[in-house]
Amino acid sequence: MSIGRSISAGQRHRTRVFVVAQDSGEVGNLVFKINLKHLFSPSPSPSQPEAEEEEPHAQAQPEAVACFKQIDQFESMAFAASASGDVIVAANYADSGRTLIYDAAAGGVSPGPEMRSVKHHLFLVPVGDRMFFAMSAYSRLDFPRGGPWFEALQQQPLPCGGGGRWAWSALPDLPGIARGRREDVRAYFVAGARVWISLHLQGTYSFDTARQRWRKEGAWELPVEGRAFLVPDFLGSGRRLLFGICSSWGNRHFCAVDMDARPPAILRSWPEARPTVAWAAGYVGCSFLPQVSYFGCGRFCISMTNQTNEENRRSVVSFKAVEVTAELQLIERRSSLYLMPQSSRGSPANVI
Numbered sequence: 001m002s003i004g005r006s007i008s009a010g011q012r013h014r015t016r017v018f019v020v021a022q023d024s025g026e027v028g029n030l031v032f033k034i035n036l037k038h039l040f041s042p043s044p045s046p047s048q049p050e051a052e053e054e055e056p057h058a059q060a061q062p063e064a065v066a067c068f069k070q071i072d073q074f075e076s077m078a079f080a081a082s083a084s085g086d087v088i089v090a091a092n093y094a095d096s097g098r099t100l101i102y103d104a105a106a107g108g109v110s111p112g113p114e115m116r117s118v119k120h121h122l123f124l125v126p127v128g129d130r131m132f133f134a135m136s137a138y139s140r141l142d143f144p145r146g147g148p149w150f151e152a153l154q155q156q157p158l159p160c161g162g163g164g165r166w167a168w169s170a171l172p173d174l175p176g177i178a179r180g181r182r183e184d185v186r187a188y189f190v191a192g193a194r195v196w197i198s199l200h201l202q203g204t205y206s207f208d209t210a211r212q213r214w215r216k217e218g219a220w221e222l223p224v225e226g227r228a229f230l231v232p233d234f235l236g237s238g239r240r241l242l243f244g245i246c247s248s249w250g251n252r253h254f255c256a257v258d259m260d261a262r263p264p265a266i267l268r269s270w271p272e273a274r275p276t277v278a279w280a281a282g283y284v285g286c287s288f289l290p291q292v293s294y295f296g297c298g299r300f301c302i303s304m305t306n307q308t309n310e311e312n313r314r315s316v317v318s319f320k321a322v323e324v325t326a327e328l329q330l331i332e333r334r335s336s337l338y339l340m341p342q343s344s345r346g347s348p349a350n351v352i
Contacts, residue, residue, distance in 0.1 A: 014085075014295060014296075015035055015036045015037040015039075015040065015295050015299075016033055016035045016036065016085065017033075017034050017036060017293050017301065017319075017351050017352070018031050018032065018034075018065075018079075018081050018085065018088065018351070018352045019031070019032045019034060019062075019317055019338070019340070019349050019350070019351055019352075020032075020079045020349060020350045020351075020352060021315055021340040021341060021347070021349040021350075022070075022073075022347035023067070023341055024073055025341070026067055026069070027069065027070050027072065027073055028067050028068050028069040028070050029067070029070065029079070029090065030064040030067055030341065031064060031065055031066045031067070031068070031079070031088060031102070032062045032063070032064050032065065032338075032340075033062065033063075034062050034338060036293075036295075036301055036319060036321060036336070038334070038336075039301065039319060039321035039333055039334040039335070039336055040295075040299055040321050040323070040333050040334070041333070042333070059336055059337065059338045059339070062338065065102075066088060066102040066108075066109050067109065068090045068100050068102070068109055069100075069109070071098075075092060075095060076092065076093055076094050076095070077090045077091060077092055077093070077100075078090070078091050078093055078122040078123065078124045079124065079350065079352045080125065080126045080132055080352055081126060081352050082126050082128070082129045082130070082132075083126060083128055083129050084129050085104070086103065086104040086105065086129065087102065087103055087104070087129065087130070088101070088102040088352075089101055089102075089112070089124060089132050089153060090102075091122060091124060091134065091153075092115075092118075093118065093119050093120060093121065093122035093136075094118065094120055095118065096114070096118060097114040097115030097116065097117065097118055097119075097168075098111075098114060098115075099111070099112035099113060099114060099115060099153070099168070100112060101166060112153070112166050113153075113165075113166060113168050114168070115151055115168050116147055116148050116151060116168055116170055117142050117143065117144060117147025117148055117149075117151075118142060118143045118144075118147075119134065119135070119136035119139075120136055120137070120138050120141040121136060121137040121138055122134060122135075122136060122137075123135050123136075123137060123185060125188060125190060125195055125227075126190070127193065127195060127209055128193075130154060130155045131152055131153065131154050131209060132152070132153040132154075133150070133151075133152055133171075133195045133207070133209065134150065134151045134152070135149060135150045135151075135185060135188075135197065136149060137184055137185040138184060148170035148171060148173075149171075149173050150170075150171035150172070150173070150207070151168050151169065151170055151171060152168070152169050152171055152209065153166055153167070153168050154166065154167060154169065171212065172212065172213075172214065174199075174205055174214055175214055175216070176216075177199070177202065184199065184200040185197050185198070185199060185200075186198050186199065186200050186221060186222070186247065187221075187222040187224045187225055187226060187227075187228055187244065187247065188226075188227060188228070189227065189228040189230050189242060189244075190230070191206070191230050191232075193208060193209045194207060194208055195207045196217065196222075198221045198222040199221070200221065201221075203216060203217070203218055203219045203221070204216075204218050204220060204221060204222055205217060218262060218263060220263030220264070221247075221263075222242070222247075222257065222264060223246065223247055223248075223257055223263075223264065223265065223266050224242065224244035224245055224246060224247055224255065224257060225244070225245055225246070225247040225252075225289060226244065226245060226289055226291070227244065227291070227292070228242050228244030228245075228257075228292070229242070229243045229244065229292065229294040230242050230259065231243065231294070234298070234326065235297075235298050235325070235326040236326060237326040239258065239260070240258075240259040240260055241256050241259065241267070242256070242257040242259050242264065243255070243256055243257070243292060243294065243300065243324075244257070244292055245289055245290050245291075245292060246266065246269055251269065252274075252289065252290060253269040253270060253271045253273065253274065254269065254273035254274070254290070254292060254300070254302050254322070255267075255268065255269035255270070256268050256269075256324065256328055267328060268328045270322070270330045272330065272332060273300075273302050273322050273330060273332070274290060274302065274304070274320070275290070275302055275303065275304045275318040275319060275335060275337075276318075276320075276335075277318045277319075277336065277337050278304065278306035278316050278318040278337050281316075281337065282309060283306040283307060283308055283309060283316045283318075283337075284306065284307055284308075284309050284313075285306055285307040285313075286304050286306050290302050290303065291303045291350075291351045293351065298323050298324045298325065298326075299321070299322075299323050300321070300322050300323070300324065301319050301320065301321050301322075302319070302320050302322070303318065303319045303351045304317070304318050305318075305348040305349050305350070306318060307348075308339070314339070314340055314341065315339075315340040315347065315348055315349040316337050316338070316339055316340065317337060317338050317340065317349050317351065318335065318336070318337040319335060319336050319337065320332070320333075320335045321333035321334055321335070
């Protein structure tokens with residue numbers, strides 16, 4: 001069975017991430033572009049006393065590239081960035097199907113089409129540059145009842161070339177899954193034109209976005225949680241590996257999963273990859289789940305959200321860069337953290 005390619009050539013050498021932070025002053029969400037290239041320089045050697053790591057401190061706040069205005073401070077929105085980073089989509093969940101789209105070519109944020117159903121705990125999954133796959137983790141809570149569980153946002157091509165207007169379209173439901181039962185989406189990843197999802201106690205499925213067809217991959221669940229990254233033929237090793245965060249409650253570590261095994265099994269996990277720089281700097285709290293970004297060539301960055309210990313706490317996003325060899329040895333690189341705006345207090349930042 002071919003899983004397909006998941007990382008395009010254009011992604012292999014980028015080292016940027018986008019961080020979304022709610023800004024009560026703007027009554028919206030600010031999106032910051034952060035280049036993490038400096039984190040992949042060789043770390044100081046512990047055998048050289050003069051090369052000790054500096055005391056952790058927050059980096060200067062990066063400049064916002066976009067602001068997604070909210071209807072009010074209570075509006076909840078999910079975000080996703082295209083593979084190139086030229087398009088960022090925000091979609092409301094729990095209240096409406098409102099969509100906002102940032103297009104770098106247009107240089108701003110504009111209203112998009114409304115989703116066909118309100119999705120609770122919305123996952124937005126970029127598939128290439130001009131498609132976003134949307135799904136609800138809990139479709140039994142969606143409104144209106146019977147509305148599409150899955151939708152796709154695509155930019156329609158113009159006859160003369162280039163992209164035209166954006167439109168949402170309903171996608172078929174999962175075959176054999178009765179809506180209204182426990183159908184929690186636990187993990188997902190993209191493999192070429194396919195989106196894979198893993199459902200709690202119900203198995204793993206993949207959707208071919210080109211042919212609009214579902215396929216059941218197995219009765220097993222992926223051993224990761226949230227977004228993961230598939231890397232076929234990892235560093236020429238011949239292995240199809242999935243990288244993400246372990247789904248075990250007592251073991252939320254960065255890990256590698258063998259996708260040729262049935263069921264897929266964790267080959268290696270690395271507790272040392274978890275960012276600790278924010279704790280070392282005295283910041284408190286943390287995000288619910290570490291997030292993984294993949295930059296190609298075995299380079300990963302694991303991020304977590306903490307808060308300052310001020311009276312009006314604001315978000316601090318910490319990053320730890322690592323490299324994984326073909327033999328699955330972890331090389332720790334550098335760590336850093338970024339302080340979000342003063343007006344971001346009370347809301348965790350999100351890395352997309």
